[in-house]
Amino acid sequence: MKTANKTVTATKLVKDALGKAKHFKEYNIFNYLNEEGALKKAAEIDERIARGEKVGKLAGVPFAIKDNYLSPEGETTASAHILEGFTSPITATCVEKLLAEDAILIGRTNLDAFAHGSSTENSYYGPTLNAYDKERVAGGSSGGSAVAVALDIVEFATGSDTGGSIRQPASFNGVYGLKPTYGAVSRYGVVAMASSTDCMGFFTKTPEDMDLLMSIATGQDPKDMTSLPDFYEKSEVKKVKKIGVVKDFDNDSVNVEIRDALKKKTEDLKKKGYEIVELDMPTLKYALAAYYIIVPAEVASNLSRYDGVRYGFRSENSKDLESLYENTRDEGFMPENKRRIMIGNFVLSSGFYDAYFLKAAKARTLIVKEYEDAFNKCDFILTPVSPNYAFKLGEKVNDPIAMYLEDLMSVSLNLAGVPGLAVPVGKTKSGLPIGLQLVGPRRSDKALIEFAKELK
Amino acid sequence: MKYYPTIGIECHVQLSTKTKLFSEVDNDARGKEPNSCVSPVCYALPGMLPRLNGEAIKYAIRAGRAMNCEINAQSRFDRKHYFYPDSPKGYQITQFYHPIIGAGYVELPSGTKIRIEHAHLEGDAGKLTHFDNYSLVDLNRVDTPLIEIVSMPDIHSAKDAHDYCKELWRLMRYAKVTYGDLYNGNMRFDVNVSLAPEGSDKLGTRAEVKNLNSFRSVERAVEYEIARQTKILEAGEKVVQETRGWNDATGKTTGQRSKEEAKDYRYMPEPDLPPINLSRQFINDESAKLSMMPSDYREKFGQTISTDILEILLDYPELMETMNGIDEKHITMIANLFTSVLLAEEKSVEYLNDLPDTKKLNDLAEMNEKKELSSTATKEVFLRLFDPQMKGRDTKTIAKELGLIQENDLGALEAIVDAVLKKPETKKAQDDFRNGEEKVIGFLVGQVMKESKGKANPSAVQQILRDKLK
Numbered sequence: 001m002k003t004a005n006k007t008v009t010a011t012k013l014v015k016d017a018l019g020k021a022k023h024f025k026e027y028n029i030f031n032y033l034n035e036e037g038a039l040k041k042a043a044e045i046d047e048r049i050a051r052g053e054k055v056g057k058l059a060g061v062p063f064a065i066k067d068n069y070l071s072p073e074g075e076t077t078a079s080a081h082i083l084e085g086f087t088s089p090i091t092a093t094c095v096e097k098l099l100a101e102d103a104i105l106i107g108r109t110n111l112d113a114f115a116h117g118s119s120t121e122n123s124y125y126g127p128t129l130n131a132y133d134k135e136r137v138a139g140g141s142s143g144g145s146a147v148a149v150a151l152d153i154v155e156f157a158t159g160s161d162t163g164g165s166i167r168q169p170a171s172f173n174g175v176y177g178l179k180p181t182y183g184a185v186s187r188y189g190v191v192a193m194a195s196s197t198d199c200m201g202f203f204t205k206t207p208e209d210m211d212l213l214m215s216i217a218t219g220q221d222p223k224d225m226t227s228l229p230d231f232y233e234k235s236e237v238k239k240v241k242k243i244g245v246v247k248d249f250d251n252d253s254v255n256v257e258i259r260d261a262l263k264k265k266t267e268d269l270k271k272k273g274y275e276i277v278e279l280d281m282p283t284l285k286y287a288l289a290a291y292y293i294i295v296p297a298e299v300a301s302n303l304s305r306y307d308g309v310r311y312g313f314r315s316e317n318s319k320d321l322e323s324l325y326e327n328t329r330d331e332g333f334m335p336e337n338k339r340r341i342m343i344g345n346f347v348l349s350s351g352f353y354d355a356y357f358l359k360a361a362k363a364r365t366l367i368v369k370e371y372e373d374a375f376n377k378c379d380f381i382l383t384p385v386s387p388n389y390a391f392k393l394g395e396k397v398n399d400p401i402a403m404y405l406e407d408l409m410s411v412s413l414n415l416a417g418v419p420g421l422a423v424p425v426g427k428t429k430s431g432l433p434i435g436l437q438l439v440g441p442r443r444s445d446k447a448l449i450e451f452a453k454e455l456k
Numbered sequence: 457m458k459y460y461p462t463i464g465i466e467c468h469v470q471l472s473t474k475t476k477l478f479s480e481v482d483n484d485a486r487g488k489e490p491n492s493c494v495s496p497v498c499y500a501l502p503g504m505l506p507r508l509n510g511e512a513i514k515y516a517i518r519a520g521r522a523m524n525c526e527i528n529a530q531s532r533f534d535r536k537h538y539f540y541p542d543s544p545k546g547y548q549i550t551q552f553y554h555p556i557i558g559a560g561y562v563e564l565p566s567g568t569k570i571r572i573e574h575a576h577l578e579g580d581a582g583k584l585t586h587f588d589n590y591s592l593v594d595l596n597r598v599d600t601p602l603i604e605i606v607s608m609p610d611i612h613s614a615k616d617a618h619d620y621c622k623e624l625w626r627l628m629r630y631a632k633v634t635y636g637d638l639y640n641g642n643m644r645f646d647v648n649v650s651l652a653p654e655g656s657d658k659l660g661t662r663a664e665v666k667n668l669n670s671f672r673s674v675e676r677a678v679e680y681e682i683a684r685q686t687k688i689l690e691a692g693e694k695v696v697q698e699t700r701g702w703n704d705a706t707g708k709t710t711g712q713r714s715k716e717e718a719k720d721y722r723y724m725p726e727p728d729l730p731p732i733n734l735s736r737q738f739i740n741d742e743s744a745k746l747s748m749m750p751s752d753y754r755e756k757f758g759q760t761i762s763t764d765i766l767e768i769l770l771d772y773p774e775l776m777e778t779m780n781g782i783d784e785k786h787i788t789m790i791a792n793l794f795t796s797v798l799l800a801e802e803k804s805v806e807y808l809n810d811l812p813d814t815k816k817l818n819d820l821a822e823m824n825e826k827k828e829l830s831s832t833a834t835k836e837v838f839l840r841l842f843d844p845q846m847k848g849r850d851t852k853t854i855a856k857e858l859g860l861i862q863e864n865d866l867g868a869l870e871a872i873v874d875a876v877l878k879k880p881e882t883k884k885a886q887d888d889f890r891n892g893e894e895k896v897i898g899f900l901v902g903q904v905m906k907e908s909k910g911k912a913n914p915s916a917v918q919q920i921l922r923d924k925l926k
């Protein structure tokens with residue numbers, strides 16, 4: 001990525017980025033543009049460069065954050081009505097690390113409210129449009145960030161991935177999107193969706209950029225007890241020999257052009273001398289069901305704090321505590337938020353916990369085991385990211401099940417905590433991007449990014 | 457029909473750690489502005505994650521061992537959901553499935569053992585103050601570490617309920633895990649009471665009285681419940697399973713108007729906190745920090761200190777620790793001084809914070825024994841030992857400065873006695889004594905004491921007088 005230097009100033013990089021952000025306004029990418037703040041910081045960096053002072057690894061690089069990352073720049077809304085008016089006094093650890101390397105925050109990007117969705121259509125602020133076709137969805141939930149990178153407004157953007165929310169929009173818009181190993185990047189200061197599956201990651205234009213960002217953003221954070229001790233730079237990049245493909249994913253429910261792209265890539269790899277291993281992963285078919293029990297349960301719990309008492313939106317029509325809760329949450333949440341809260345509370349309610357949550361937790365253990373077994377047979381796994389390429393706006397918005405099926409191939413990684421990288425591999429006949437997903441064992445993030453270069 | 461009561465008690469103990477259970481913010485809100493000890497985690501801003509305070513784990517180990525409980529090497533946190541403004545997260549972080557403290561028991565002064573089912577760590581809730589048409593929320597108490605101690609249904613009388621709560625209070629203070637200030641809610645008791653026909657092996661329907669904060673109110677509430685439920689059962693009616701509130705002024709419990717349906721807390725494993733894994737070594741090291749418990753002191757001093765006095769002293773771990781350093785022959789005396797002088801003193805609360813070292817107390821007892829101090833003088837010097845302004849001075853110096861040391865030097869005493877006997881006004885008394893009137897010795901001793909300005913040892917004076925008047 002281009003960093004600022006004596007000839008190309010940070011101010012120029014920032015002005016270009018802001019100019020493009022405005023040019024692409026109709027795509028509805030940004031919830032907030034940090035114009036003043038970004039230009040001020042750019043001027044500071046330029047001054048330091050002029051004085052010959054040392055600057056960070058991301059000096060002057062414009063970037064965007066998904067609007068569920070907390071920072072004092074603008075309101076942190078998570079594209080949800082209920083957080084309207086909330087300005088954070090805190091900066092997310094991940095953002096703090098990027099700013100410490102002198103990257104410049106350009107703005108906050110649109111998402112499905114509270115990251116619930118696969119198309120960014122569940123945003124209170126309306127959908128973000130696909131970078132390649134304005135009549136199609138950006139994917140989601142990190143749609144705004146994916147399109148911001150795809151349209152070259154910023155060099156990179158942050159995303160959060162609970163069940164595919166980075167990888168799917170990356171593949172819909174032809175950019176790289178990484179869901180790191182669970183715990184690799186701190187979750188502190190990011191509006192929680194489902195604590196046990198939320199992963200913080202990035203959208204970039206190249207694997208090299210992804211590697212640089214991961215080397216900066218990973219590491220144990222005392223503020224997040226589930227964050228992992230630093231492994232990223234220390235992990236050895238062993239020689240990759242065997243690539244697994246999952247038999248169970250090769251069926252008619254997957255779009256034929258995506259299946260063809262996968263076949264072509266595996267052929268290429270075979271020609272390059274890699275061994276292709278066919279994997280039987282029968283438990284993965286339960287991943288979506290387990291995911292849509294565990295995640296709504298955690299969602300319902302994590303969204304309990306939005307009650308109109310302390311911050312954000314509060315309904316005006318309340319006469320007592322009960323109605324304050326009811327009206328605030330009724331008016332403040334999107335239908336998809338409510339759907340997940342209801343499912344979550346149902347599966348946790350007494351008498352149903354064992355039948356649903358506990359069973360899903362057991363299925364999750366089996367899925368973890370199945371990935372472990374698979375990685376005894378191969379180094380990495382190559383799969384589609386999702387069964388379809390970018391669909392039309394409104395096409396699935398009234399069919400939650402069809403929307404959930406978008407996550408069929410992505411959610412099992414979140415349940416297992418393993419890393420997945422969406423790699424752009426080509427286009428459909430109609431010119432829409434196709435992405436494939438590289439999956440590796442826990443803590444193999446660096447090797448995974450390195451291997452992505454082989455798929456170019 | 458006779459009914460047999462069974463009582464189970466849940467006790468919440470606020471731990472006196474420096475910071476809160478899930479964030480590094482001041483845990484001591486005593487005398488502080490509302491909402492001044494609140495971190496973004498307590499306040500439940502979006503994206504905030506709990507960070508477990510390792511100190512609280514150590515406190516829990518000590519508290520558990522004080523109750524002879526197993527400490528579980530692996531424990532975990534869970535979320536307990538409910539909506540109320542005292543709970544900013546919308547859930548309380550507690551240990552529902554895998555508590556840190558396992559089974560154990562508490563031995564009452566009577567010797568009765570009450571088994572502990574388990575005890576777990578959890579974060580406290582905030583506090584609401586209600587006014588006519590609005591309520592104020594104070595989050596200072598949010599995430600103060602609590603341990604909740606759950607007893608087995610081993611208690612069968614109001615007295616045992618009282619004694620159990622009091623013994624828990626003592627144990628927690630001996631384990632140094634709480635300030636133990638009941639008035640400020642450092643320990644709170646939920647008591648459930650049920651009655652069953654005598655001889656029945658089934659428990660009756662229970663009513664729970666919540667949020668009691670004194671041993672006396674526990675005792676009275678249990679007494680009231682037993683009477684209330686007996687009346688219901690004798691009338692052939694059924695006890696309703698419900699939560700009841702205690703009114704200290706009326707001495708009655710009343711059913712609390714709450715929704716009929718059972719509360720569903722939708723427990724769920726806390727995904728933001730990894731399980732706690734404790735090594736045996738860590739548990740043992742922390743357990744070793746426990747000093748003597750009340751039962752140890754009962755064993756040690758049971759023979760030398762009367763039960764009444766010992767049970768009073770046991771309320772003060774500081775005093776018992778001091779008793780450990782008192783010479784065996786002085787134990788009864790110092791114990792008496794503690795109860796009759798120190799604890800009767802207005803400033804005793806202040807004095808307890810900074811006790812004199814045991815050498816000073818032993819010296820005092822020694823001087824009393826050698827009759828260098830009269831019993832009145834002993835009490836006076838004793839109190840001065842606690843006076844902050846007397847710090848740094850030894851017992852003898854204080855006694856001297858106060859002019860309280862008794863004259864025991866026989867030569868000097870003889871001289872005083874001689875001077876008194878020479879006085880004409882004692883002439884008649886001397887004659888009377890020689891004529892067998894025993895009583896007048898008192899008058900003569902008094903005269904010597906007066907001459908010595910009260911410093912003479914009266915029994916020594918009497919001996920000299922008797923010798924001289926033979």
